[in-house]
Amino acid sequence: MPLALVIVLLDIMLVYHAARTGRMQPWAYIILMVPVAGAVAYVVIELLPEIIGGRTAQQARRNVAKRIDPEKTYRGLVDQLAATDTITNRAALAAECLEIGRFDEAVQHYDHILALPLGKEAKYALVKARAQFGAGRPLDAIVTLDELQKQWPDFESAEAHLLYARALAEAGRSEDALSEYQALLGYASSAEASVRYGQLLQAMGRPSEAKVVFAELVVQMKRAPKFARKAQAEWLSIAEKSLAT
Numbered sequence: 001m002p003l004a005l006v007i008v009l010l011d012i013m014l015v016y017h018a019a020r021t022g023r024m025q026p027w028a029y030i031i032l033m034v035p036v037a038g039a040v041a042y043v044v045i046e047l048l049p050e051i052i053g054g055r056t057a058q059q060a061r062r063n064v065a066k067r068i069d070p071e072k073t074y075r076g077l078v079d080q081l082a083a084t085d086t087i088t089n090r091a092a093l094a095a096e097c098l099e100i101g102r103f104d105e106a107v108q109h110y111d112h113i114l115a116l117p118l119g120k121e122a123k124y125a126l127v128k129a130r131a132q133f134g135a136g137r138p139l140d141a142i143v144t145l146d147e148l149q150k151q152w153p154d155f156e157s158a159e160a161h162l163l164y165a166r167a168l169a170e171a172g173r174s175e176d177a178l179s180e181y182q183a184l185l186g187y188a189s190s191a192e193a194s195v196r197y198g199q200l201l202q203a204m205g206r207p208s209e210a211k212v213v214f215a216e217l218v219v220q221m222k223r224a225p226k227f228a229r230k231a232q233a234e235w236l237s238i239a240e241k242s243l244a245t
Contacts, residue, residue, distance in 0.1 A: 007035060007036060007039075010039055011031050011032060011035070011038075011039055014027075014031050014039055014043070015027070015028050015031055015032065026072075027046070070100055071100060073096055074093070074096050074097070074100055074102070077089070077092055077093040077096050078093060080092075080093075081093050087113055087116060087118060087119050090109050090112060090113055091109075091113060091124070093109060094106045094109035094110050094113070094127065094131070095127070097109065097131070098127065098130060098131055098134065101134070103131045103132070103134040103135035104131075104135050106127075106128075106131035106134075107128060107131045107132055107135065110124050110125075110127060110128035110131060111128065114128065120151075122148055122151070122152040122155040122157075125144055125145075125147065125148040125151070125152075126145075126148060126157060126159065126160050126163075128144055129141040129144040129145050129148070129160070129163055129167075130163060132144060133163060133166065133167055133170070138166075138167040138168075138170035138171040139167075139171050141163065141164075141167040142164065142167045142168065142171060145160060145163065145164045145167070148160065158184065158187065158188045158189070158190065158193075161180065161183070161184045161188070162184060162188065162190075162192065162193055162196070164180055165177050165180035165181045165184060165193075165196070165197075166196065168180060169196075169200050174200065174203075174204055177200060178197070178200060178201075178204075181193060181196065181197035181200065182197070184197075185197065190232065190235070191217055191221065191232040191235035191236060191239070192235050194213055194214075194216070194217040194235070194239070195214070195217065195235045195238050195239055195242075197213055198210040198211075198213035198214045198217075198239065198242060199242075201213065202242070210242070211242070211243060214239040214240075214242045214243045215243060217235075217236070217239045218236065218239050218240055218243065221236045221239075
């Protein structure tokens with residue numbers, strides 16, 4: 001049997017499999033338009049993880065698939081919400097919008113949720129503020145976080161506090177942001193707060209103070225357990241590079 005015919009038959013089989021398993025888009029196009037390589041990609045990304053199994057293989061498959069078709073999950077969640085409009089489904093779609101950078105759409109979904117009697121929760125206000133900040137609307141994020149604090153005074157979140165400080169800095173309220181960072185450093189477990197605090201000091205023309213912040217973080221991380229250093233590796237690297245400049 002000619003090799004070309006074998007390839008065509010293989011492509012047809014894989015497209016049929018993709019159709020039967022709900023993977024037509026974008027795989028049918030990739031398999032048919034990129035001969036051999038498209039079929040190999042489908043086998044490696046979709047079929048092998050199913051055969052081999054295991055959480056690591058499945059996660060790797062999801063990561064590669066996400067790069068090939070970043071909005072596949074989004075489209076599925078849109079269809080799911082259209083079929084059943086629940087808070088859970090809308091929140092899942094809003095979270096995916098955040099993940100892929102559809103910030104304005106995420107804000108709309110969170111507004112809808114917060115307007116519902118069962119949707120009035122601090123966690124939804126927080127992610128709405130995250131979406132507003134991602135959309136380049138720091139002032140709106142500040143308003144949302146201020147309202148969150150009024151409605152849920154007992155709600156405590158280092159993430160919300162960090163976002164508030166970042167929004168203040170982005171809105172040009174640098175001194176207010178410094179105060180928020182200073183308060184945050186007293187209890188935040190993430191190194192991100194220290195790094196962003198140091199970066200703000202640098203931006204305000206206070207490099208000596210910034211270096212003190214970075215140096216303290218580096219010393220603290222060297223004394224921390226290995227797992228903690230690994231978890232904060234990105235921010236530790238930024239602090240070390242900032243000290244070297």
